Amino acid sequence: MSRGIDVTVAAIIERDGRFLVVEERAGGNLVLNQPAGHLEQGESLLAAVARETLEETGHRFDPEHVVGFYLWRSEEADTTYLRIAFCGDVEPSADAALDDGIVAVHWLSRAELLRRHHQLRSPMVLRCIDDYLRGERHSLDCLTYLEPRRVELDEPAFG
Secondary structure, eight states, X not given: OOOOEEEEEEEEOEETTEEEEEEEEETTEEEEEOSEEEOOTTOOHHHHHHHHHHHHHSEEEEEEEEEEEEEEEETTTTEEEEEXXXXXXXXXXXXXXXXXXXEEEEEXXXXXXXXXXXXXXXXXXXXXXXXXXXXXXXXXXXXXXXXXXXXXXXXXXXX
């Protein structure tokens, strides 16, 4: 039975033609992925991608644009993932310890990632990079956060 949809965020970070990726243990294998992870309860998408990048790479991430929204079904995990990918810049953080499971942090070119395609955690890894390289950029203003509040019965539903 399907577990539903998992919302994840990912950071696309490029410097001089190389992308920041993590090498991590997943399902008993070493895989490559962008700094990425699950949205936590009560967390904004921007806070989630900044947190995941810091935890997985030791770098502070400043999201500047949305690269895209990606829906992918993993038959193996029996899960559908909705990934929101952001691009931006990073600065190292001297006091950050890496998450358990992170084996190494690399700066790899697209060609190097392609040569290691068998290690990519999902097809979203290269797709996000390709969209970034094509210039896909959307304003962070496309994200809307609705705070929960009590709606009065005589209040219009919208407005």
